[in-house]
Amino acid sequence: MAEAHRNGNGASDGDDSVTRGAMKAFWQGHCKNASLQDVMLDSNAASLDEAEKPEIIALLPPVDGLRVLELGAGIGRYTKTLAETAAHVTSVDFVEKFVEKNRELHAAAHPNISFICGDVMQLEFEENSFDVVFSNWLLMYLSDSEVQRLAERMLRWTKPAGHVFFRESCHRQSGDRPRDSNPTQYRDPKEYHHMFETARSQQASSVYGFELGFSRCIRTYLQMKNNPHQMCWDWTKVTAADTTGDPSDVYYGHQSMRQFLDEQQYSINGILRYERMFGKNFVSTGGPETTAEFVPMLKLKAGEQVLDVGSGLGGGALYMAENHGVDVLGLDLSTNMVHIALNRAVSCSNGSVIYEVSDITKRDFPADSLDVIYSRDTLLHIPNKAEVFKKFFRWLRPGGRVMISDYCCGEGEWSDQFKAYVAQRHYTLHSVKDYGQLLSNAGFSNVLADDRSQQFCDVLLRETERASSEKDEFMKEFSQKDYDDLLTGWKSKVQRVHNGDQCWGLFVAKKLIN
Numbered sequence: 120m121a122e123a124h125r126n127g128n129g130a131s132d133g134d135d136s137v138t139r140g141a142m143k144a145f146w147q148g149h150c151k152n153a154s155l156q157d158v159m160l161d162s163n164a165a166s167l168d169e170a171e172k173p174e175i176i177a178l179l180p181p182v183d184g185l186r187v188l189e190l191g192a193g194i195g196r197y198t199k200t201l202a203e204t205a206a207h208v209t210s211v212d213f214v215e216k217f218v219e220k221n222r223e224l225h226a227a228a229h230p231n232i233s234f235i236c237g238d239v240m241q242l243e244f245e246e247n248s249f250d251v252v253f254s255n256w257l258l259m260y261l262s263d264s265e266v267q268r269l270a271e272r273m274l275r276w277t278k279p280a281g282h283v284f285f286r287e288s289c290h291r292q293s294g295d296r297p298r299d300s301n302p303t304q305y306r307d308p309k310e311y312h313h314m315f316e317t318a319r320s321q322q323a324s325s326v327y328g329f330e331l332g333f334s335r336c337i338r339t340y341l342q343m344k345n346n347p348h349q350m351c352w353d354w355t356k357v358t359a360a361d362t363t364g365d366p367s368d369v370y371y372g373h374q375s376m377r378q379f380l381d382e383q384q385y386s387i388n389g390i391l392r393y394e395r396m397f398g399k400n401f402v403s404t405g406g407p408e409t410t411a412e413f414v415p416m417l418k419l420k421a422g423e424q425v426l427d428v429g430s431g432l433g434g435g436a437l438y439m440a441e442n443h444g445v446d447v448l449g450l451d452l453s454t455n456m457v458h459i460a461l462n463r464a465v466s467c468s469n470g471s472v473i474y475e476v477s478d479i480t481k482r483d484f485p486a487d488s489l490d491v492i493y494s495r496d497t498l499l500h501i502p503n504k505a506e507v508f509k510k511f512f513r514w515l516r517p518g519g520r521v522m523i524s525d526y527c528c529g530e531g532e533w534s535d536q537f538k539a540y541v542a543q544r545h546y547t548l549h550s551v552k553d554y555g556q557l558l559s560n561a562g563f564s565n566v567l568a569d570d571r572s573q574q575f576c577d578v579l580l581r582e583t584e585r586a587s588s589e590k591d592e593f594m595k596e597f598s599q600k601d602y603d604d605l606l607t608g609w610k611s612k613v614q615r616v617h618n619g620d621q622c623w624g625l626f627v628a629k630k631l632i633n
Contacts (some may be wrong), residue, residue: 135240135262141302142260146214153220158193160294163343168196171339175255176200178335178351180282185250188276190239191257195221201253202229209249211235211242240265246322247278254285258311259304266311270318274327277356283329286337286351287311293346308334308350308461309454312476315354329354331377333482334454335475336461342470347461377452377478380500384544385453390432392601395593396582396609400434400463402456403495404524404623405578410438410495416627417520419443423490426450426514428479429497433460433472439493440471449474450482452500479507484514492521499526502547504554508561517632521563524571527551527622537620540611551624563628575623576613583609 151157155164175197182205192198192210194217202208202225210232212218218236225232235242239257252273258266273283289308292301312334320327332353340349383389390402398406405412414435419425421444427436430449440447449472451457457476464474480501492511501507511521528548533541541548549557555568583606586593593602615621 135265141300143213145260145298145300145302151216153194153216155194155196156296158196158217160296160298162295167339167343170343171337172196172200174337174339175286175351178353179253179284180251180332180353182251186248188244188249188252190252190254191260192221193217193255195225197253197255198232199225199229202232205251206231208232209235211237211239213238239269242272244276246275247281248276250278250281252277252281252283256287258285259287259306260302261304263304263310263314267314267318270315270329271320274318274320274329274356275322279327279356279358281356282332283315283354283356284351285311286349289348289350291346291348293340293344293349305348307458308348309458311350311352312454315352319359326359327356328359330357330481331477333450333475333477334457335448335477336464336473338470338473341464341473347464347474377454377476379545380453381455385455387455387459388597388601390453390455390459392597392605394432395596396586396605398434400432400437400460402431403429403435403497404575406434407438409524409574409578410435413522413524413625414439414443414493417491417493417522419445419491421445424448424488425491425493426484426489428492428494430460430474431456431495433463433474435493435495436472436474445471445491447472450477450479452476452478479510483510486513487516489514490516490519492519494521494523494525496524496526498523499544499546499548504547504549505557505560508558508563512562512630515630517630519630521558521626521628521630523624523626525554525624525626527554527570527624529619529622531619534618534620537615537618540615548621551622554624555626558626558628562630564631565627565629567625567627569625569627570622571625572616572622576616579609579613 155168156162159167161167182201184206187201187205187208189198189201189208189210192212195210198208198210198221208231210221212221213236215236218234222234226234261269277283288303288305290305292303292305315329318329332355334350334352336347337349337351340346393402394400397403401407419439423445425439425445425447427447427449430436430451433449436447436449439445449460454476457474460474480503492515498504498507515521526546526548528550530550551568551570555566558566586606590602612621
């Protein structure tokens with residue numbers, strides 16, 4: 120996007136020494152009282168702090184008994200909470216007044232805190248010194264090259280399997296304090312993804328990299344400031360082989376499944392083409408029509424916690440929040456999907472829907488913490504559905520429900536054309552019957568496994584007819600090839616169903632109360 124590599128005044132990201140000087144001068148002008156308002160650059164700092172701090176703490180990896188490095192600590196908004204359970208906290212900031220205030224507030228009660236006044240780009244620690252590295256509003260005050268170098272240092276300082284968690288303002292300013300100048304780098308979140316995904320550290324005979332746990336927006340800022348661009352990330356240090364696998368064999372040269380999806384099926388253009396067929400904010404079969412039919416089967420209650428797996432552009436999540444008063448976490452592996460959904464969140468959500476980039480096969484939630492898990496035409500990308508369904512069962516509270524629609528296959532032998540299609544898309548398909556059995560095996564009861572293939576075909580034909588009648592409008596946004604590809608694809612799906620290769624299943628199940 121145009122905002123990438125640009126600061127608050129619209130100036131390009133320049134020489135590192137110039138950037139560091141501008142940042143230091145900026146903070147020297149905003150640290151007079153070393154107050155909460157100074158740190159947060161907002162007149163409503165107290166209310167924001169009260170609401171967002173518990174949210175951030177809840178998202179952090181566990182720090183109990185561990186060694187924590189806190190970068191950009193400010194006056195210690197998080198230092199005290201970290202020190203209450205961590206074995207030791209090394210708290211760093213480059214504004215002397217902030218460090219003094221942090222020490223004044225917290226040193227006496229927490230002797231396990233070391234305070235350092237210094238520039239993060241000048242810090243040196245031994246390899247594998249910390250279990251968790253945490254920063255809050257730090258990277259946006261560094262140049263691109265500095266962020267890249269700091270990511271590599273964080274990787275080196277963190278123990279294997281340790282975490283790096285950071286939170287940043289993206290795209291635009293959030294605090295309302297007047298500023299004569301603003302050298303802050305309001306990046307596109309995808310830039311942070313790239314910088315940390317590509318970081319590497321050679322240690323002895325091993326090469327380490329970061330694996331994304333999740334990236335998501337901060338609910339507090341969406342609710343209180345209508346800002347969906349306050350973002351946080353959780354990364355784990357793993358051997359580089361764990362982050363890439365063997366891309367030449369698995370993902371046609373792409374580093375990960377997420378990269379494969381973002382650059383192939385779910386490129387920005389690919390997503391918007393799908394949306395043109397399915398309906399505004401939808402990228403699954405039937406769009407608003409099937410959503411309005413299926414969701415009432417869940418008997419949602421206001422205040423329930425819903426996990427939408429493969430939330431796409433957020434159509435289903437928004438429908439459930441707006442019509443049933445539930446809180447939804449929309450999770451998707453595609454950064455492109457979440458990027459678009461976040462950019463629309465201001466006009467579509469009151470904070471009841473939060474979007475997250477993460478891999479459901481690697482994500483975890485507390486047991487008995489969710490009321491409903493909802494997924495539309497997503498799990499076809501997952502090879503080991505049995506393990507994912509076990510996780511679903513563990514996460515749901517007693518009485519919790521799961522609803523899934525997904526691509527399936529027929530009971531007979533696959534045609535060569537269908538085998539090629541499934542291989543090209545990296546799908547893993549089961550028959551409707553076997554899919555339902557996987558849910559039962561995971562512990563679910565009252566399993567409905569309904570073959571909706573005829574409905575699938577009917578919907579596809581209606582969508583094809585609508586696309587044909589609206590071709591002139593379609594061509595204003597897309598190419599003739601886009602149009603031809605979509606119609607060919609829709610017709611091919613119908614043909615595969617008629618041939619007995621492809622099916623579409625709807626699955627509903629429950630975790631019994633006892």
